[in-house]
Amino acid sequence: MPKVVAIGEMGGGAPPGLDRLGDRVVVRHVKDIEELERELPGAAVVLVWDFRSTLLRELWDRADSVRWVHVAGAGVDAVLSARFAESDVMLTNAHGVFDRSIAETVVGMMLVFAKDMLRTFELQRRRTWLHRETEMLAGRTALVVGAGGIGREIARVLGPLGVDVVGVASSERPDPDFGRLYAIESLDRLLPRADFVVLVVPLTDRTRGLVGEARLRLMKPTARLINVGRGGLVDERALVAALEAGEIAGAALDVFEDEPLPESHPLWSMPQVLVSPHMSADFKGWLEALADQFFENLELWLDGRPLKNLVDKRLGYVPGAPEKDPA
Numbered sequence: 461m462p463k464v465v466a467i468g469e470m471g472g473g474a475p476p477g478l479d480r481l482g483d484r485v486v487v488r489h490v491k492d493i494e495e496l497e498r499e500l501p502g503a504a505v506v507l508v509w510d511f512r513s514t515l516l517r518e519l520w521d522r523a524d525s526v527r528w529v530h531v532a533g534a535g536v537d538a539v540l541s542a543r544f545a546e547s548d549v550m551l552t553n554a555h556g557v558f559d560r561s562i563a564e565t566v567v568g569m570m571l572v573f574a575k576d577m578l579r580t581f582e583l584q585r586r587r588t589w590l591h592r593e594t595e596m597l598a599g600r601t602a603l604v605v606g607a608g609g610i611g612r613e614i615a616r617v618l619g620p621l622g623v624d625v626v627g628v629a630s631s632e633r634p635d636p637d638f639g640r641l642y643a644i645e646s647l648d649r650l651l652p653r654a655d656f657v658v659l660v661v662p663l664t665d666r667t668r669g670l671v672g673e674a675r676l677r678l679m680k681p682t683a684r685l686i687n688v689g690r691g692g693l694v695d696e697r698a699l700v701a702a703l704e705a706g707e708i709a710g711a712a713l714d715v716f717e718d719e720p721l722p723e724s725h726p727l728w729s730m731p732q733v734l735v736s737p738h739m740s741a742d743f744k745g746w747l748e749a750l751a752d753q754f755f756e757n758l759e760l761w762l763d764g765r766p767l768k769n770l771v772d773k774r775l776g777y778v779p780g781a782p783e784k785d786p787a
């Protein structure tokens with residue numbers, strides 16, 4: 461029977477239902493490098509359950525029989541090495557599972573800013589009644605950088621709220637959800653128009669450090685940056701400096717260069733910053749949804765049928781038209 465190795469823990473445990481698989485595959489759940497070193501040789505399938513785990517990348521030499529790797533996450537950056545990309549091992553991810561949940565988080569973050577809720581929470585803690593006027597979301601412009609399933613769902617949710625959504629993808633083209641998508645090369649021209657800049661692109665060589673000092677300067681002083689992609693998309697030092705200098709008005713960040721965000725990091729104490737502990741996607745039931753998605757693909761693989769959500773290893777995401785082309 462083919463051997464499946466599941467790596468890491470999420471939500472404090474192994475994939476729910478892993479024990480169900482016993483009759484068609486041999487399953488091993490490993491938590492550390494020693495266990496993986498022992499189990500990886502001979503394994504045909506690897507489930508990277510903890511999408512942050514770099515263990516497979518570290519032990520790639522031992523993956524002598526692996527045919528397929530599934531990452532139980534949207535981002536495959538921790539797993540996808542150049543050697544993996546060059547190999548003929550298939551890679552799939554959790555495409556689709558998080559679209560709605562992240563879209564709702566992003567809308568929540570935008571409302572927190574528009575309705576000045578960070579300040580309201582702070583005033584409430586101090587028992588202070590202070591009437592203020594707030595902003596409307598309607599009529600604002602959101603620049604969504606990344607037009608995969610998640611970016612697309614953000615556009616679908618924001619449209620009915622009256623937000624003008626501008627999408628950025630790998631190339632310029634008409635699009636059913638965004639109206640028109642603009643190429644990533646147009647980013648500098650689009651940034652000065654945006655009230656909200658939302659980052660949902662995967663972290664790849666092309667997108668690392670996408671938002672640095674120069675691009676932060678292009679944003680409006682009233683604009684807010686929302687990052688639900690990966691910390692590495694933003695130069696955090698430049699961001700802190702831009703916030704301190706009032707070059708942008710705020711940031712809502714779910715992802716960071718170092719996670720957990722170190723206690724001494726200046727972002728923690730900035731009143732115009734919302735720090736969220738990498739949970740924008742994680743709705744109640746996410747672990748079961750992730751496990752079920754893998755089990756469904758495993759059935760396909762065992763039956764010799766094509767897998768769903770195949771990542772293009774050169775691009776680092778699941779491509780496809782029109783709804784699956786992040787950037």
Ligand code: OXD
Pocket residue numbers: 511532533534535536554689741
């Ligand atoms: C992911 C995440 O799945 O960041 O990539 O949650």
